[in-house]
Amino acid sequence: MKKLYAVFAVLLVAALLLPACGASGTPDCSKPETFCVGLVTDVGKIDDKSFNQSAWEGVKQAEKDLGAVVQYIETTDAKDYAKNISTFAEAQYDVIVTVGFGLGEATTAAAQQYPGTKFIGVDQFQAAVTPGVAGLNFPEDQAGFLVGALAAQMSKSGKIGGVFGTDAVPPVWRFGEGYRAGAQYINPNIEIFIVYHSDVGFDKTFSDPEWGAATAKSMIEKGADIVFGGGGKTGNGAVIGAVEAGALGIGVDTDQYYTLPEAQKGLLSSAMKLITPGVFDLVKMAKDGAFPDGNFFGKAAYAPYHDLDSQVPAEVKAKMEEINKALLDGSLATNVSPVKP
Amino acid sequence: MDWRRFSFIGIIIILLFGVVVLIGGEQISPLIIISSMLATTLSVATPLTLGALSGIFCERAGVVNIGIEGMMLAAAFFGWLASIYMNSIFEYSPAISLTIGVLAAILTGGLFALLHAWLSITFKVDQIIGGTVINILAIGVTGFLNRQLFFDKGSIFGGNVPHAPGLLPTLSKALTVLCSGAQGCGGLPSLIAGTIFDQKPVAISAILLVIVANYVLFNTRWGLRTRAVGEHPKAADTVGIDVRRVRYINVVIGGMLAGLAGAYFTIESVPSFEPLMTNGRGFIALAAMIFGNWTPFGAWAAALVFGASQALQINLQFFRESIPPAWAFLQQSYVVGLAPYILTMLILTGVIGKTTPPAADGQPYEK
Numbered sequence: 001m002k003k004l005y006a007v008f009a010v011l012l013v014a015a016l017l018l019p020a021c022g023a024s025g026t027p028d029c030s031k032p033e034t035f036c037v038g039l040v041t042d043v044g045k046i047d048d049k050s051f052n053q054s055a056w057e058g059v060k061q062a063e064k065d066l067g068a069v070v071q072y073i074e075t076t077d078a079k080d081y082a083k084n085i086s087t088f089a090e091a092q093y094d095v096i097v098t099v100g101f102g103l104g105e106a107t108t109a110a111a112q113q114y115p116g117t118k119f120i121g122v123d124q125f126q127a128a129v130t131p132g133v134a135g136l137n138f139p140e141d142q143a144g145f146l147v148g149a150l151a152a153q154m155s156k157s158g159k160i161g162g163v164f165g166t167d168a169v170p171p172v173w174r175f176g177e178g179y180r181a182g183a184q185y186i187n188p189n190i191e192i193f194i195v196y197h198s199d200v201g202f203d204k205t206f207s208d209p210e211w212g213a214a215t216a217k218s219m220i221e222k223g224a225d226i227v228f229g230g231g232g233k234t235g236n237g238a239v240i241g242a243v244e245a246g247a248l249g250i251g252v253d254t255d256q257y258y259t260l261p262e263a264q265k266g267l268l269s270s271a272m273k274l275i276t277p278g279v280f281d282l283v284k285m286a287k288d289g290a291f292p293d294g295n296f297f298g299k300a301a302y303a304p305y306h307d308l309d310s311q312v313p314a315e316v317k318a319k320m321e322e323i324n325k326a327l328l329d330g331s332l333a334t335n336v337s338p339v340k341p
Numbered sequence: 342m343d344w345r346r347f348s349f350i351g352i353i354i355i356l357l358f359g360v361v362v363l364i365g366g367e368q369i370s371p372l373i374i375i376s377s378m379l380a381t382t383l384s385v386a387t388p389l390t391l392g393a394l395s396g397i398f399c400e401r402a403g404v405v406n407i408g409i410e411g412m413m414l415a416a417a418f419f420g421w422l423a424s425i426y427m428n429s430i431f432e433y434s435p436a437i438s439l440t441i442g443v444l445a446a447i448l449t450g451g452l453f454a455l456l457h458a459w460l461s462i463t464f465k466v467d468q469i470i471g472g473t474v475i476n477i478l479a480i481g482v483t484g485f486l487n488r489q490l491f492f493d494k495g496s497i498f499g500g501n502v503p504h505a506p507g508l509l510p511t512l513s514k515a516l517t518v519l520c521s522g523a524q525g526c527g528g529l530p531s532l533i534a535g536t537i538f539d540q541k542p543v544a545i546s547a548i549l550l551v552i553v554a555n556y557v558l559f560n561t562r563w564g565l566r567t568r569a570v571g572e573h574p575k576a577a578d579t580v581g582i583d584v585r586r587v588r589y590i591n592v593v594i595g596g597m598l599a600g601l602a603g604a605y606f607t608i609e610s611v612p613s614f615e616p617l618m619t620n621g622r623g624f625i626a627l628a629a630m631i632f633g634n635w636t637p638f639g640a641w642a643a644a645l646v647f648g649a650s651q652a653l654q655i656n657l658q659f660f661r662e663s664i665p666p667a668w669a670f671l672q673q674s675y676v677v678g679l680a681p682y683i684l685t686m687l688i689l690t691g692v693i694g695k696t697t698p699p700a701a702d703g704q705p706y707e708k
Contacts, residue, residue, distance in 0.1 A: 045616055047488065192367075195658040199678025204620055209611045214381055215655045221377035222369055224661065233618075237611045246510055262505060273629045 027069050030092040037062055037283055038088035039072040040081070042100030043203050046072050049259040050232055050252065051275070055099045055122050058279025065280075066287055068095075069180040078202065081106035089114040095286045097122065097279060101169050102202060109198050113207075118286040120279060123171050125338070129294040134282055135294050137275035140171045141178035141336035142327045143300035144230070147250045147271040149323050150302065151226040153270060153316045154248065161193040161219035163212050163238035165231025166205040168198065170339040175176025175230040175252065175271060182323075199236050207337045209237025210211055216241040226250065226268065239263050248308070255303035268312075270303035300327075343634060347618065350642040353684065354382075357646075359383055360671070365660035378652040380539050386641075386648030387544040388413065388619070391602035392626025393633065393640035394547075394554050395450075395595040400635060401558060402591035403571035404591070405468040405703040408475030409599045410623025412453045414602025418483040420446025421505065421614045422490075424607075428506035435506035439608055443509075443543070446604035447597045454596020458589045459480045465705035484616045505612035509541045537603075543605045550598065554637040567591055571699035574706040575657075584706045599623070634696045650680040 010265035013069035029036035039059050041052040062068040071093075073084045081103050087095045089110055097120045098107045104114065105123040111119045111132040119133045126135040151160045160183060167173045176194055183190050195215050197205045216227045216238040229235030230252040239249035239256065251260060251270035278298030285291050301321065305312050328334035358378055362371045392409045399406035424442030426431045433441070453475055460471040558564040569577040570587045578584050602622075607614050625647060632646075633639025656679040657664070664671050671677060 047491070193659045194661075195655055198673075199654050199675045206613060207614055208616060208620055209613065209618060209619075210606055211651070213611050214385055214651070217384075218377050218381050218652070218655050219659070221380065224375060233615045236613070240611050240613070262507070 013144065026053040028070065034069055035066065035287055036069045036093040036098065037279045038093040039096045039099065040070065040084045040103065041074045042102050043075050043078055044206060044232060045282050046074055049236065050234055050254060052099050054096060054254050054275035055279050058276040059097060061276065061280045064285040066284060076145065078102060080107065085110045089117050093117060095120065095156065095283055101171065101296045118291050122275065125170070126295050131293050134292050134294065134296045136278050136282060137300055138171065138298045139182065140174035140273060140299045141334040143271035143273055143302065144175040144178025145182035146302040146320065146324060147228055147269055148179035149186050150269055150320055151228065151250060152183040152186035153319065155226050157223045157225045159191040159223040160226045161216065161224035162228040162230065163235060164194070164196045164311045165234055166198040166202065167196040167340050172231055173340045174336055174338065178334050181334050181336055193224055194223065197231060206232030206234055208234045212237030213241030217245050218243065220245045220247045228271070230271065236260055241268065251303070257303065257306045264307055268308055269307065271304055272301045272303050274299045274301060343639065346634065346639060347642060350646055353646055357649045361653060361656045364663050365656065368660060368663065369539040374656065378656055381652035381655060382645055382648035383540055384544050385651045386644040387547045387627045388602040388605045388622050389629050389644035389647055390547045390551060390641050391598050392623050393629040393644055394550060394625050394637060395598040396630040397554065397592045397635055397637060397640060398595035398598065400702050401571045401699055402567045402588045403574060403699060403701040403704065404588055404592050405457050405467060405472065406457060406592065406595060407472035407627065408453065408457050409626055410621065410675045411476035411479030412618055413484055413623050414598050414601040414619045415479040416446040416449040416600035417451055417606040417618060418487065418614050420531060420604045421607035425505055437670060438506040439509055441610045443604045446601040446608065450596040450600020450603060454593045457591040461705065462585055462588050463488035468703050482618065487616060508612050509609045511539050511541050512545060541609045543609045546601065551637045551641045558637065571701055572703050580708065597668045610704065631696055635698060646684060650677065654678050
């Protein structure tokens, strides 16, 4: 028994020492010549292959192109939002990127507390302007509309599906309803199965790939031949599940051809919000002293067809370009309400 | 066995299915709805069934195991890792890699269970704390290794990460290959073909293991000893049963079952690992075990209720527009999501008969 205590004691000491090693050698962000960018993730991981990771790629681009010192903190619990943000703020980081709708309130509160710091809130719509906060938003409804129109044109069965995270998060709602609107724009009689994973908490709704795969499969059993997966890992599971069951999948946020190698053979396209360039642009503006307070709008797009390029008829490709152009110049509206009514 | 419990569960499942058939039956043929819901129910229930069996083996021998969640998670990770390495580094075929992956998952579950047994039987550590240690350890180890192996090695956007060899095939695919011979298999009724045979190996083995577990526990000498050790270890010891040995073996068997449940996540359901992907299913499995009064068939039935309510939750959203206004509350998917938990509470409060845990459950044995 004594030996066991000794082992535990050694382990405990080792555990205490570990974080101390990590902290050494961090550059001093309080110096004006050091430009520091910190990123706080939403509940979820930095390597989620979608949302957090795309924002982090933008920050890493700033490391490469602007010589910034970069660091991230992963949030494991929603009640740590404020604590994680102030960790960077106290270390006098110049720019703090907070990723996700959930961090909105904590971000504006921190901006009032630390006026010297610039905050970039990805997916945080600013109802009122807070000095020092730029909300990076995307027209998800347009991205959803594009892939919805694509799915409606490519479906042979006249039935398509969509598996999403919770509709209480406005961008997710816009993806889902944009998808519906886009499909109905092409074919008003199309049958659309849309399922939101709203039955669980915010901590699980985006990290349940097994549920996503089961839901996608259930749609395919009812005749759907294309499934759009929109919601972190839950959506990834749906796309992989759909492709595995012989249907086509549509990814979300980034061009998932590169992030879901398992689904490459059946990935039709992805509804993209260009997060990486959006974050980078804002970081650059902060560095150049041209930081826009209030809302800043990024761009939506649909990803290339990759392996399925030869299966997409030329007239569908032309129609997609036409719709994209109409959405961009405003002559076509998705008519999706920005939040769930 | 307890007919009241089973008829209650049967009625609940029929009700859950009936609601969807009533609402969506005009849009899509009821047969398709039922077969699709059955398929969802069976596959969603798989990790719960295996997890509950895992709990039954441990607790019937008198060791409380709340570390099933952690065992599943660790097994999901190491099984997936083994399948990737076998496929991309040793270049085995996908079929062999996946089989090795499943075996690695079972082994991982067994090893974590051995740790639990060591802590709770040899050192007589409080078993709840031992299980918590397993859960925390599994989260840490899998999260850390996942990061080290697949993220820090350059960005995933560079695309240089080896990926999984795929997934276990469904049995119907295997059948199609078999049946493509001269005679064919004759028209299997579509309902069965679409549900039972649309399942994958782990799901099928979960069903078989329920039958095996029931036989082992109630019809073999080993099962009798297991139960004796869980009910009255002193009496068992008096007649010459090695209490510690029986407990060790049962806990490891339980761990291996939890390991198989882990394989369901990363080798059968989706070919990728995500931190925390078991999402509390190890704990729901424990609820299913209690719900089923520590019997394999009871636990299976309970797992099916959880599966059916998830099938309901998914399917109701397909037919959201057809829900009659009087039932508008069903449009809120979280209301439906609550169903299994409310049921669990009803069972635990003894509305449908009492549940009785093994008498020596959770008590370390001192000679």
